[in-house]
Amino acid sequence: MYSGVKSLINRGQKVKGTVLLMQKNVLDINALTSATTATGLIKGGFKVAGGFTNTLIDTYTSTWGRSVAFRLISATSTDGSGKGKVGKKTYLEGLVTTIPILGAGQTAFDIHFDWDSEMGIPGAFYVENNMQGEFFLVSLTLEDIPNHGTIHFVCNSWIYKYTYYKTERIFFANKTYLPSETPAPLVYYRQEELKTLRGDGTGERVEWERIYDYDLYNDLGSPDKKASLARPVIGGSRNMPYPRRGRTGRKPSKKDPKSESRGDFFYIPRDESFGHLKSSDFLVYILKSASQNLVPQLRSIVTLQLNNPEFNSFDEVRSLYDGGIKLPTNILSKLSPIPFFKEVFRTDGESALKFPPPKVIQVNQSAWMTDEEFAREMIAGVNPHIIQRLQEFPPKSKLDRQLYGDNTSTITKEHLEPNMGGVTIEQAIQNNKLYILDHHDSIYPFLRKINATNTKTYATRTIIFLQNDGTLKPLAIELSKPHPQADSFGPVSKVYLPVSEGVEASIWFLAKAFVVVNDATHHQLCSHWLNTHAVVEPFIIATNRHLSVVHPIHKLLLPHYRDTMNINALARNVLVNAEGIIESTFLGGAYSMEMSSFVYKDWVFTEQGLPHDLLKRGVAVEDPTSPHGLRLLIKDYPYAVDGLDIWAAIKLWVEEYVNFYYKSDAAIVQDSELQAFWKEVVEVGHGDLKNATWWFKMQNRAELIEACTILIWIASALHAAVNFGQYPYGGYILNRPTKSRRLIPEKGSAEYDEVSKNFQKAYLNTITPKNDALTDLTILEVLSRHASDEQYLGQRNEGELWTSDTLPLESFKRFGRKLAEIEQKLIGRNNDESLRNRYGPVKMPYTLLYPSSEEGLTCRGIPNSISI
Template sequence: MEKVFHNIVDAITGNDNAGGLLSSKKTTARVEGRVVLMKKNVLDFNDFIGTEVLDGIHELLGQRISLRLVSSVNGDPENGLKGKLGKPAYLEEWLTKVNLVAGETAYKVTFDWDEEIGLPGAFVIKNEHHSQFYLRTLTLEDVPGHGRVHFVCNSWVYPADKYKEDRLFFANKTYLPGQTPGPLAMYREEELINLRGDGTGELKEWDRVYDYAFYNDLGNPDKGSDYARPVLGGSAQYPYPRRGRTGRAPTKTDPNTESREPLLMSLDIYVPRDERFGHLKMSDFLAYSLKSVAQIIQPALESTFDETPGEFDSFEDVLKLYEGGIKLPDNSFLETVKKEIPLETLKEIFASDGGEGILKYPMPQVIKEDKSAWRTDKEFGREMLAGVNPVVIRRLQEFPPASSLDPKEYGNQTSTITKEQIENGLDGLTVDEAIEKNRLFILDHHDALMPYLRRINTTSTKTYASRTVLFLKEDGTLKPLAIELSLPHPEGDQLGAVSKVFTPAREGVAGSIWELAKAYAAVNDSGYHQLISHFLNTHAVIEPFVIATNRQLSTLHPIYKLLHPHFRDTMNINALARQILINAGGVLESTVFPAKYAMELSSVVYKDWVFPEQALPADLIKRGVAVEDKNSTHGLRLLIEDYPYAVDGLEIWSSIKTWVKDYCSFYYTSDEIVQKDRELQSWWKELVEEGHGDKKNEPWWPKMDSVQNLVESCTIIIWIASALHAAVNFGQYPYAGYLPNRPTISRRFMPEEGTPEYEKLKEDPEKAFLETITAELQTLLGISLIELLSRHSTDEVYLGQRDMPEWTTDSVPLQAFEKFAKKLEVIEEKIMTMNGDTRWKNRVGPVKVPYTLLYPTSEGGLTGKGIPNSVSI
């Protein structure tokens, strides 16, 4: 290979000794280093020949990869006292070290030693090659007077002509701003300025700019008025957290809406290059499969169901999806798919039968052991405590349930459930006694949905705003007592709600109607889960923290080092979501009941988002499912003792907080140090005023003036990004992969007695049920999506883990982190022990699905367990 490169250079230059360009001057004092990187062509095999040849030509022409050490002890008077720069050193053996498989390559680099450099605190790297590479680390051995010096880089380095400023990486030290060695201080500030950008222009893949924008890229008004969507963020009507700026031009139709990438370019939406998925995650088919859902599966299914009725006739029909798959009759389908999706992805999604495609789905856990237990009232109640959305149920403290909607605008929205309707299910208690004894609970989606219900029901959706009242039995399980389904008054919102109340029944048409009532409540909960509990309260709210941290906290800053692992892949998955999932006409609007009003509704709910209440103890107390108790392990007592999400969550929360306190206390030994940390203060100010700018005037924001507030704030950030997201994400396929259990759409109202629909319900209740909930096409599209979103990639990094063991040189934080990891191992054992204890009825339930969503670790794939460090999927 090297001979080929020499011949090419000789032909271009007429030089018989191009290799002479590689000669270097010998000196006596040298420091050897080791650079670990991954070449672009190794990660993109399709581009191997072109990239390798061009980089080889650059190498032989002397356009190489150079590194210059930066002194941390001696400034250069001719350069504003910035750290003195050493002489350039070059990566050696580039041409002879060629990998043909994905992986890292180590290169030797030899520096001419200059005594005036002293301890290197950073290095500048210049890439004169044709293509970019991923720089892992630089390690210097035997630096005179200092020994080993290590640099953790983990960054893409593009050709030098792509940058306005040279790329610089700091040694793996941690400094508060005021403690930064003088020769490095200006470099530190300049690096942050580079990352902020200037707020102008369209950003390109090599740009490293972190900046804010509104959610103004969901609609596509140039495509037609049906695809127009309001801008979310920047207004009192539609507040929203900020997302990463791309700088794309506005649409022709609406100057306030940003133009969108063509769907075929859906993977190329801008996020800073270091925020993009790693090569293993890409090869694990994640992004390609998301693309395939939107571009391949959806059109193929729509084509299929143009020819066949899109309805399941029975629950047995639904089971066939998992036991045999669904045959796609178009013979050209697989050939089309093969052109779009990598082979390994294809094997994951499809099988072949006589040349025809078969769409395969794994068996969801909720029906793996028992095909009908999901229909029981006990399981219906249990999933509010241990299912995919266990973060909404609250204690009922007044009867009848009240509404917080403005009566001037919405009239009387007080619940119509009566004491007489539920008292026969209270095990001998009166309603007042049950409330006093903390035995009544409610799953209440009424107020969130009622203001939008009239508009939602103008679409193909036909649904209600629901309230579900439940009773806490002596054995710790929840028994549903009544479900109220409400609609806006037909003559105007100001006239209040029109409501009907349904109570449990097991047999006959009454039993079928009760099953439908539970389905309507599940539809509400599914939509609220996906839009609020999941996307808004984890994905959307955490992205401003990612942006602010990179703009205001140096990589040298201890809080940057603490939080950075919890931001991995978040900007990338959110960008993909905006491109193909939550956009106008996207998969979410097609499969979740609020349809075109979905994201608008989540914006309205964001008005009630309060940062301190995202702390698990505060959330549990606010919902009334726990009370403060200084004598209890975590400082509070659960009023539902067998509440798996809360029980496991408090263990995880406590372990995170202890770790954060141990870490922060090492660097911040007083409140005064927090107050004088200018980067920390700028970070928090920008996060509040820009990242969550629509809430900047809220009085509840913590002041960044004490170690206690710093610890609490960082704990909340880590909790949201890791455990909260895991709890509401990775149960999606296990519980909702079987759509009758968690329907996402209702297409007709409750049948009225005396109507043909009522007679049909009496004659064939299964078919009537299935014709009410999510249709077959939307079911297949929806479960295709949530199967992908419920999978762990093989390179996932879980809570208590780091992708680089030498992430800091400070021994005390390393020891604290090791203690944190060991505590999580203890929690894992405790979770498994409790799941095996028959006293706890809600941990496994009638469906025999153990609660493992807050089990910290996992292997790759569809496991229903594991807490990744970040919102990475």
């Protein structure tokens, strides 16, 4: 705390400081492509630090002299009105080339402030940019303040010309205060900065603003382009609830006033955008370029010029990773000018379409076809948290009977018991041996609409048996489609059983494909997009609107928000938008976001933490004698076993941190900023669920610890588990098809004959076609990669400067060491061949929850945030 500082600094004394600025973006996208304008705006809406900064640094002696002004603000002395005294303007001086704190791509400047005893101890500063272009302010460090020492100001913010702002740009020292403990001279500045970030809820946002506000998902369609691109507003109603997104304030579309118009530029608060020396600029620009330029070209080439829209054999699919698709020179020349084509596809002469081999086939190219691998991926694949224990038989439905009829499963004991080794259904349920992968209720309401398009599919239920060796065995698959007369008549269902030989074995294999198509769609729309990306965004908005940068919970959560609003805005532009990648290549088509809205109705924040999730799904039971307070019923459950270790480490770190700043439960209730933050998350950010009784009341430390742990878990480990395995598993489209185009053939039909004569061709004609497969591979590879400067769990971009409090710093170091120990434990588990579910028939160890990673396509690593 600041206290008693009179006469600490002699009148007229100069206080030396060092200002760090970011140089021109290291990626230099302007140089890599010619797709930029003079202001540094990449076509398509991505902002980077343009040539401005380099020019500034090269000519600092003539330009910087009186172009950037700083004024210190006292944390201990007031100006008579209660506000901290503001010092005189001071300007940058000489360039500093070598100092210990200088990071890659940064440039340092000396600065000297006039600061006397009447001014006290600095606690904040104003910065004023008098130039035309922006620059990235990294930090300010004040040295040798008498009887106080060094003060660090961590900034990491873009600074535009001062005339662009309605209020002055202010930054605070790395002190941490609850609102009631804020030094009196800083209270006004703390409150005013939050008002600035909240804005007034009006107007269209522009690039340099930092305003955080909410809106509905009304920007997915483009009705002004054509009627088929119109999409309903998602969120704001009981029928289609959804989390809120960041508000941009763009004008309504002409043909649908409820929808927002779209354009190349999309607003996000300036400091949420890529461009802070981040190689994800490069990665995400590839994604955008691939989505908007490369994919349409590929579709045209494959369909029209190669005249070969289908894969003809599994070998042809595998050739994508071996020799690639050979393209004639004239076609290759059409692809080459597309930005980043060579980065997306490794080209070798005319072998343009060559992808890295997915891990799932790197050791064994056919093991993915086994029933064991099919079931193993339910607990060790890219969507490992859907499987549930079967606690009643037959499985029931929660769908409204008046609307959808009786959706009780038609699977019987006679279907299952012959393959259960003498165990009865009752015994299996009593001994926790039966499990279900249930993709029935989430898709059935949309089946009639989906099947009216070129996509044909079923709602699915898969019954799984836990064997004595710990592996899972599929017993039956139920495929259900709407009754031909009406939904209210209930589904038409058929049950398929495992067969190892003949045409019926091929039919069983097709049935498994429909299960995987549903799983891949649910994964992408719900497990990945909705349950990580979309649900976190309202927390980011509320944090910035109500928790000051000096608030301890803001500091705790900040690393776990990095780049999420940016990647979400990109997703609304090219991934989940009308006719975007998800609609084009996955099962749901134009109804995709509606399907995720239907699932969001049952989303419960308090159940998103791993222990609660495992208990809810019945795959674990409470056990006080176990290390994590629960016992897994599938002991060799890689996602759960590894995840519980990560969860416990996160919770311990959060617990130590929260208890340091909040000495009692009363302090939680009395924290005005925290209460405003939580109230807005519940009532606005997730406002469609505001009447749910399960929300934390935020009345004690236990609730705050659990809420922060859940949020960090979602943004880090959960996202890692469902994201970075996308290409390793789904890059082999045969293993995880994303679409189905025809139903199971009936005996006596031409399609049935095709299955018996040429199963591979029949399978390929049923699942994702070549065009969509190439699109999927292109996008999944980008989404599964780590950037070179990614920040992983247990790391912070600011080093040790994010707080001046010693005990939280020490606790964070312990957290990092604990994660390193966990990683070694996970490596040991993967070396234990008795744990068959950890590597399976494909010999692919479960590495998705290893905390660390290198750059690239690694199938491991837990970034702090949802950054891709």
